[in-house]
Amino acid sequence: MHDTDADTEAISGPEASPEPVAGAAPDAPEAVPEGEAGDAPPLEEQLRRDKQALEQQLEESQKAMEELRRQNMTLLSKAPVAKNWVLDVAVGECEFASAFAYFLEIQLDGHAEKRCTDVSQPSERPVFANSTLLLSVDNDLMSEKLKVSAFLNVVDPSAPDAAPTAKLLGSGILNLEELKVQESSTTSKRLVRNVSFTRTTSDASEGRQLVVGRATIVMQVKSLSLEDASAMELAKPHTVASALAPSLDKSLWQARPFESRLRVLVHRADALPVLEGSSHASMRVAVRLLQSGGHVMHEMASRSLSITPVTTTAGEVCFNQEIVIPLSAASLQSSGLQVSLSLEMVSSTSDGVSTDSLLNLQWSPTTLPVLVPVHLYARASNTSTSASRPRPRLLVSLTKEPGHEALDGLGDGMSHGLEVRVHGVPVGRPLPDVVEGALVAICPEAAIGADTRDLCIPVATYYYDQRVDLSNFLEAHFVAASGLKCFLTPLASSSRTPQWGQFVVRCLATTSSLRNLALLFFECAGVRTDPDTPLSGALLGFASVDASSLIGSQATSRSLIPDLRLLEAPGASTSLEVEVRVWPRGSTSAVSSSPRPPVERGSAPAALEQEAKDFRLHHELSVQLSKEFNLRAAALKRAGEEIVGLRRQVQLLKNENKSLRTQIEEEEKLAEDVQHRPPPEGLEKLSSAELAMKLQRTVEKYREEKAKAAELGRRMEDVLKEVNRSRGLERSLEELQQVHLEQNRELQRLQEEGRKLDTYRQTAKTQEKVISKLEKILESSLQEVQKAQKVQVDIERLKTENLKLRERCTSLLTRKRQELGGEEAQELKQRLAQKDAEIDRLKSMAAELKTGVVPRASHASYILDEVPESSAADPVEKPHAQPAHAALSAEEQEQLAHVEAKRFEWEQRCLAAEQRLQMLQQQLTDSSKRYGSDISTLEVEIAKKDARIKELEFLMRQHEAGS
Structure with a gap:
């Protein structure tokens, strides 16, 4: 503080010092009477005092500057003994589901060291004073994780003077693998991450993960000295669990605009068939969006629940689940679009799992007006019921939600989109008695009057076994509907503090109805006793909410706990916890800031559109x-x-x-x-006032000249900076020119390649022709192979027949040698005689030919041509005419020799044909391999050419688009 004061005095002193000097000369004549010549001593005394004051201030400022310089030198001379790495964590913006006093705790996962912020004021967006926390870490954080936990301070209402206790709200994990410190560096890069605080619900059967808050965390690894690290310990709040804390199973309610979709709230199904004890069955409800041909565009199903037996033949299932199906504008415009609501039984027996549809309802989505709920009770008529087989009944609530851009055109032109999230009855303010099957009806268009006992939920009963289409039934219902417009929550379980799991209801409300929004509390415990009116429960109480303050608040939500006025117990202190959000009019641009591309009719499935x-x-x-x-x-x-x-x-x-x-x-x-200088001539004649005036003018001119010199120096510096900047611009210009030259060269190369495109196309066509010719050659070679195979088969058959004939000939020769005088010999003799007669006949014919008769000559020539062939082609019968050993004639022996020669010749031909066939097969195999390799090579080359052509076309298009 002393150094700061001294520095301040040193700054303020010289600023005020010129004023007395400049103002002393004009004021001196006023203090000295006119005509007195002895006014110089008072002026010198004043100047001397001012000079002493300035010298004193100058000495003090010099002392302060020397002290600061000494301290700086001391700090700079200190070298750190050792480096200690710390993780600097800064907590940014936070948001939670409810307004409480919060504080955050950070800890490396698996380490004991913790750091905590201070406790904030009760708010949904808390702000912490000490939002910067330090943790001792190593410089290597590749495997470390930062655990950020959120706590809230809870005050015991029975003991307000006691210290508040802390309860864990949720925690989140951040990876630190990106916080890597480079060598010869003392810090890492700064990371900004968003962490969501999640917690598991207290319901053990579901165990859902809820996002209860989020925060922005800024992290950086730094190196500190040991002295700084020793002062790093911060106070930590006492974090102990408290049973008096409020329910923390409350997630953040994100602002999600209205969407074009169908919301089906399935309440319950009864009169269901109960299977035998050996089989197991479960029920589910499936909602499907069907096209005109029956194609399923989108499908959503509820969870499968077991049947609860009510009687020996009938059972029931309480679903209490909402099914949402997206409805795009393109799908709504298509003709024949249907919504199918099916009640299915999934049974598992010894034969396997089977799915049976017990009830199937179909209607057109265009029959439902937007944001007008209908509570549909589908059942069979009393005339068609049978004791042997019960007909199922289903209770659902249907609501068609429009897109956010259509909200401004609905209603009276002054309506607002309204969202109500129903939590339930707080634990601290329960109901007087246990309530079974409680539900909340939100009525945006109804005002609560004095008489509320006649209020009931309108239910439309549809008999699906009659000849009435559901679409026509819904159209007639909406035309004649005049009852209360109620948006319902699911049925809650039996409890004094029923909860609805933060169920969100979306509707449309006028400005006047927002001032008194009606919330009706019903108990539907008598559903089983009166099945004809499933939602005719008693009205237990009502509450009203004023949401007019949220108009024009940019879709922010507000948590409200209105008093629940019970009709039977008006003095009971019971409340209902809800959250309300009012969307401002004209918020379409804020919702859809980015333009959406037009979707063609039926171009994409509804699931992709929803995603x-x-x-x-x-x-x-x-x-x-x-x-x-x-x-x-x-x-x-x-x-x-x-x-x-x-x-x-x-x-x-x-x-x-x-x-x-x-x-x-x-x-x-x-x-x-x-x-010290002698006074110039003429100054003795001047008075003190004239001397002061001249001195003042001299000083002013000196200052003006000095200011001009300083201005010239500054202008010189600016000119030098401008020269340096122009040099830099000149270098940038040269670089740009070089880049342009390179781009021009590249463009010329691409243009040259573009000119070769026609050549490449012609080459590709030529290659296609060559490939077609090669394919034809391959086909012809395959035909030749087939022909060669047939020839080989024929040769093998001829070989076999020749071998059989040779064996027969050998056996005949052997038999004739053994039986010379047998019947065969006689037969041979007869045949020999016949041959002799034939020879004589042929000789006579030859003689006739010599005589010159033409017809007989041509006939004889024909016979002469045919006889040798027949005799040569009959190798089997000639041996029969041979007698044993030398009994054959010379002509027969000649014919036999001729047959043997023919046989040898055919054997040689067969061997040559076999060799030629093998050679043809080898050539065919080689040519097939060669043709196959050539074809594959050509296909690869063609693919490369096509790819290059496409690349060149793409570059040409880019060049044309750029130019």
């Missing part, structure tokens, strides 16, 4: 969060800029102080030179 819509909504939410983060970051940036500006201002003041000191020193030197 795209969810992605857009999440993107819009992330954009909104990023905008808020950017606002905070901009505020921090402005604060930093202001700090930098103040530092710059302090530096400027220091520089100005220094310049003023230099100016004072120069003036003192000038005064000393003037005192």
